[in-house]
Amino acid sequence: MNAAGTAVLRLDDVHRVHGQAATEVQALRGVSLAVYPGELVAVMGPSGSGKSTLLTIAGGLDSPTSGTVCVEGRDLGGLDRAGRARLRRTSVGYVFQDFNLVPALTAAENAALPLELDGVRARAARGAALAALGELGIEELADRFPDQMSGGQQQRVAIARAVVGERRLVLADEPTGALDSETGEEVLRMLRARCDAGTAAVMVTHEARHAAWADRVVFLRDGVVVDESSPLPPTALLEPSLR
Amino acid sequence: MTGRLAARWALPLRVARREAWRSKGRSLLVLVLIALPVLAVTASAVVVATTQVSGAEGIDRRLGTAQARVDVSPDIGRVVQGADPDQGALITEGPAPQRPLDAADLSRRLGGAPTTELxxxxxxxxxxxxxxxxxxxxxxxxxxxxxxxxxxxxxxxxxxxxxxxxxxxxxxxxxxxxxxxxxxxxxxxxxxxxxxxxxxxxxxxxxxxxxxxxxxxxxxxxxxxxxxGGDPVTWSEVRGLNRAGAVVVSRSVVLDPPPADQLPDELGVTGTTDPVIVAVVALVVAMVLLEVVLLAGPAFAVGAKRQARSLALMSSSGATPAQVRRSLLATAVVLGSVAAVGGVLLGLALAAAAMPLVQRLSASWLGPFDVPWLPVLAVLAFGLLSALLAALAPAVMVARQDVVAVLAGRRGEARPSRVSPVVGTLLLALGVAGSAYGALTRGSELFIAFAAVLCVLGTVLLVPLVLALLGRLARRLPLVVRYAVRDAARQRSRTAPAVAAVAATVAGVVTLGIGASSDALESRSTYQPSLAMGSGVVTPGWSETGEPLPGSWEAAETVVERALPEARTTAVVGLGQDDGNSYTEVSRPGSSVPVLSSYGSALGGSELVGDEALAAAPGLSAATLERVRTALADGRAVVFADQTGDSDTVRVRVERVEDDGTTSRVAQRTLPATYVAVGAATAPAQLLLPPELARELGPTRTVGLVVDGAPIGDAQEEAVSEGVAALGMQGSFYVERGYQADDEDVIVLLVLFALGAVLVLGGTLTATFLALSDARPDLATLAAVGASPRARRGIAASYAFVVGFVGAALGAVVGLVPGLAVAVPLTSQGADGGWTVEGGDVVSGAPPVTGPFLDVPWLLVLGLVVVLPLLTAAVVGLLTRSRLPLVARAA
Known part of the structure; x- marks a missing residue:
């Protein structure tokens, strides 16, 4: 891989346990992963394999039970809640499957949200948001409210929000899950283009053909990375017997 | 029929019961909102019923163990009375009998019953x-x-x-x-x-x-x-005694009153309720109902949204809109009945617990614990009704929802109704017009009250429109405020009732506040001092026949000296026959019109001798005093008049009213006089006489004792008051302290503010915390893009401010209209025009036309519109947990 560059995201022997004793669930068991600038990594695996937990921990929405998580060289374990929130405003962008946008805000305002929350003046934030929307070719949506947009348009606005400003890590949790396949492809093409421009991205997906857009696929099962590969024919990854 | 009704409601009620149990917080909120007024009204109804000792309850207190009490007055011929003469139904008529009843007659008429005098x-x-x-x-x-x-x-x-x-x-x-x-x-x-x-x-x-x-x-x-004593006294025995001039309270008649057709016709229709009181009670009940419905409404709106998906599923499996509506109304039935019954029970318990305290504050012994069941049942019904009304709008809306959109998981609120703003504007216009009409018509306070209710109802219907407009204007606001405004505008079904509740409260408070403070302004502006500031005067009491009680002025002086050793006392001398049976007419020669339309006699009399007392008279300028002194020294009478005239003499007539109602002239003189115009101020007396002229009109005597020259404190005032009251003259002591702002005026405004504050706070907090629980997914999104934990607080505080401020501002504007309207009839005096006097002479000085006095209590308005919402926002900010929901993606 791109070993020369510094990893934007680095997970080192990360464990995450939900619940206690009888209800204890091992969501992640010693996962290590590094994602470099310009790289799009797909995370696959069956339900309950820990895919979503991996993403929430990577962005500091959740904390590992043990192990370290570094974003752009900063150890999240050393940050308090406010510090992790600041990190999400400045370095990490999230894209979820649905309910991505705040319905009370327009597309531009949604895209400008991280900047405004970070204290950037409203006018400047709006400018940056319009630029991000423009790069993604959806400037005309700027003043629409979420319930005036289609699902695909909403998802594109969510990506704009994830990359607005100088953020270099996008964490996407099944970003195409709620979309029809054609719209889904378009959203992925957009994400790919951002990565080619230098952003690092981790995308959880359960569709093999989406994984084809990735530079690398990480396969999780029961909280353990069972395979990590350069893009093979994706179907091979789904068959453990082919390991 | 009942079977079908039960079948239709059985399932919704069961579901509602579980749903209420599942969302405990929201259910508790509704329970509290409805139970509180029910509790308060129940408790006060019980306390009032217990405090009022009814005729039947109090019969032992009034009669002991006797069967009846008989009162015989020497000059009464015949009595017409109701079952209980102490309750007002009493007329006396006819010439007095030769010989009034005595104990022996009474005993004989009542079959030898024992009697005892009282x-x-x-x-x-x-x-x-x-x-x-x-x-x-x-x-x-x-x-x-x-x-x-x-x-x-x-x-x-x-x-x-x-x-x-x-x-x-x-x-x-x-x-x-x-x-x-x-x-x-x-x-x-x-x-x-x-x-x-x-x-x-x-x-x-x-x-x-x-x-x-x-x-x-x-x-x-x-x-x-x-x-x-003896046997029970029957109604016919009562009527018989009535004919002999006796008033009878009979135990058996009071406990078992005769039917209305046996009561004497002369009493007319009794027991009718004043329609004004009915109207006022109806208005108050309507406003309280509106308030409760508006406060509880948001909780049902949020409940409806939470259930939207399951209700859509019901619709998709064939439920009719009526069934969908019913399932939400069932929640109201469950919560409403629990709240109403619980409120009544708690109210009864509270009243029982409060009884010892009430007894300690009461001057008379309370009756037995008394539950007025009819009002309590009405309150119970009120509780249930308010819950149903609060759930009605959300139920109708949820029954109309787009099933497909809901099942597809799309959020978003229906467009605002086009009809309600039109109706709202219409109601508001009617209310404003009604207020204006009421302000210009006399005796129309009640009319204005109805107009005020129309204004408030109109405002309630306009609130969604105002919120939608605000949402459009929010673009330039800071992020959290913008979010709050837009959310308020989008989620109108829960925001609008809360804003409307605040608006209705503030409108009512502002209306009453303007009325109260305008009233206070009128009292302050039209206050006429009776004496010069800081002076006091001792005047004698009056006997029942209207004579001033005789007494020793030396003793009164001693009392004053003991309490106020520094003070100067001056005896006020007046004409002697100025008492209840005679009066003095002062007019210009050749006219019968009094020169003064109104005058006081604070100094003890209104025809005074000499100028000693004048120092204590209010409002006389130094120049006037000098004129008065000169005139008196020259041997001229001084006449206080509405207007000065060209006359330099005055006709003074002293008339005496005899026992048979005829008048006889005691004295009439035309005296040289100097006229002093007092204008609208009250003259200290109508006439001042030099001693030599006074002698011509009859004897003189001391009528009062002026006390001045030293400050008179409250304690000294009380000491002098009690001291002169104990004297033979049973005198009283008055000290002029200028206009005393009634504590009541301030208290009324404070109580209004407190009431407004409680309701505004309640409405705002309710809406805010419902909004917060509703905003969970949005807050999760904000957290994911890096909102700091404080953002939740900021949003909650902004939302609270928006609800409080928008509601209070609307309410204050709307409240101004009926408030100013009601202040006009409340503070206008003498607007009907001047007096005319018999004989064709029109009185030159008509009663002064004063008012209207308009005073808006700006401090109260400012407090309600600005301070209170800010305070609420601060409270909400402090109370809100700052933690954001982090991973709440599943909606």
């Missing part, structure tokens, strides 16, 4: 500071008929005419103990020894004394009363 009055006895009024009763306390009127608590019953019993309040007030003697304040009365403490079964906290006939020197001026 005398009741009020007398003053000497206390530490002077004299105190005491309720006195003379009766044979050993007679079994009187048992139950007094309860002996210590000592013994009187055994002879020199002994009495007194209640604890009397001993405390007069500083006496058992064994001491009561000293009458008037000369010549008996001074009996107190041999026991006995409480009256009626009066609790004011002084009471009772003893055998003659022990307290009661003079009833011919009125005689008896308690009668």
């Amino acid at each position: 005398r009741q009055s009020q007398a003053r006895f000497v206390s530490d500071d002077g004299a105190a009024p005491v309720e006195t009763t003379e009766l044979d306390l050993g007679d079994p008929l009187t048992r139950g009127l007094f309860d002996l608590t210590s000592g013994r019953w009187p055994s002879g005419p020199g002994e009495v019993v007194a209640n604890q309040a009397l001993l405390d007030r007069l500083g006496l103990a058992v064994g001491d003697r009561l000293e009458p304040a008037a000369e010549g009365g008996p001074s009996p020894r107190v041999v026991g403490v006995a409480e009256s079964t009626t009066v609790r906290s004011s002084p009471v004394a009772a003893g055998p006939l003659g022990s307290l020197g009661i003079d009833t001026s011919g009125l005689r009363s008896w308690l009668v």
